[in-house]
Amino acid sequence: METKITTKKELDYVFTVRDVSVSYGDFTAVKNVSMDMFKNNITAFIGPSGCGKSTLIRSFNRMNDLIPNAAVNGEINYQGINLYDKEVDPVQVRRRIGMVFQKPNPFPKSIRENITFGLKVNNMTDNLDDRVEKALTQAALWDEVKNDLDKNALDLSGGQQQRLCIARTIAVEPDTILMDEPCSALDPVATKKIEDLMQILVKDFSILIVTHNMQQASRVSNYCAFFTTKATDDGRRTGELVEYSDTKTMFTNPSESLTEEYISGRFG
């Protein structure tokens, strides 16, 4: 199903997705997704478990390349460049399009080294200390850790770890941040901090977030995409995009009855 938002110009899109299907071996996890995502906005992916949200978001920075039998068909254009073009280097893609994972995954090293690793591999080694401070400040973590930057990152709380992961992602100055359920391992206070942080970051970055939490989607996102699964002929379930619109419309006046049922909690 195709949903187009045509109020803005092509240039304002960070991703334009055309007929994208992602499969693992002969199993199609999500199929025929077409949508355009806006720059400097927060787009939320919602939908029941197994509908392919993670699968899809991983194909936006070619993390799917790491899964041996995953295949992406269709076109994902990032600022006009087809991400799956032969000429495109996945390492450069991931440098421009950062990712924050569901479970905080800091490196088992000091807080400082967690940030400098990305800087070093990207040859951004001038003013390391300033860059570390800037990233941690942007991630709203600086005040909490500035006095023990050499502390092991694994000794931070879960919420701090996740903000550290956000900090190391923005340190390498990407354009876009993908977040796959970044708050699902966090308590409400830490979640609030991350949500507030997203509102600040969105001024500089385009953000894509997968979330299971309807309230979160409605609170933080400007645009919202709802996916669901449908049974295929062979009895397996393939994910599809049902509806994609601005968040307000989606939550007050969804055009699909499936969306309404999901949002109001009647299924999923």
Place this chain on the structure above:
Amino acid sequence: MNNSQLLKGSKKERELKELAFLTILYLCVTVAIVTLMTLIYDVISTGYSRLLSDYELGLINKVTIDNPKDFLTSLDSRDPLKAGIGPAFAGTIWLMVIVIASTFPLGAGAAIYLQEFAPRNKLTRFIELNLTNLAGVPSVIYGLMGLAVFVRLAGFGRSVLSGGLTLTLLILPVVIVASREALKAVPDTIRQGALALGSTRFQAIFRQVVPSAIPGMVTGMVLGLSRAIGETAPLIFMGALTYVNYYPDTPLSGFTAIPIQVYNWIGYPQSEWKDTSSAGIILLLGLLLSMNALALIIRNRFEKDW
């Protein structure tokens, strides 16, 4: 169904079973510990006097050439009271250095390749299967292989180099398997986190995954090493000398090692040799126990709970 029976069970029966089980466990542990302690006590009580120098024992008040000063440094001798373990001790140190120098790059390299880079195909699976099998091959086979490959083919002779490389072959499978386990224990999320920051696969593996796995890899290596220095059979089959009265000074020197020396001494009929061999065993035990302790310390201090 009768609801009043639902959660009931005889408390006495449960406690009895638990007690029986615990008793069996304690018995097993006790047997093992008592055996070990008896052995250690026996060895120490017969051997400790030889470990001290005559000077320390107060038998003489001046160290002269005729009265060898120290068991640990003096040469072997036909006289059990003068025989020292010096050359064998030095041989064992040489072996350790050679084993470490060759096992570390080979073991870590093979493990990193197999775990992180190798394609998952039939060939890799075949190699993996054989690694596990090799770990179970009797050690004399390695001795024969060392004789054929290092002593004869490579022309290293019956040298400490040949001995060290033979022991390397012996422990390599175990070290590779242990190092792979250490790499496997590093969660995939670390690899993904590194790659998501725009690092190459190489950078992700060598700057994040391998450093996180180093404590586990070193632990495996220390345990392998402690097995290597206790081995006698492969060295004897390889043709290590049994009577050596000089210190090996190059990798191509002939050598003997502590377990060979002890094995040799035990074979002599005079009862005084018993004390001398016990002293050698104490030294070997001390080396083994401190290496195992080192492995434990590394594991406890540096290994991470993810």
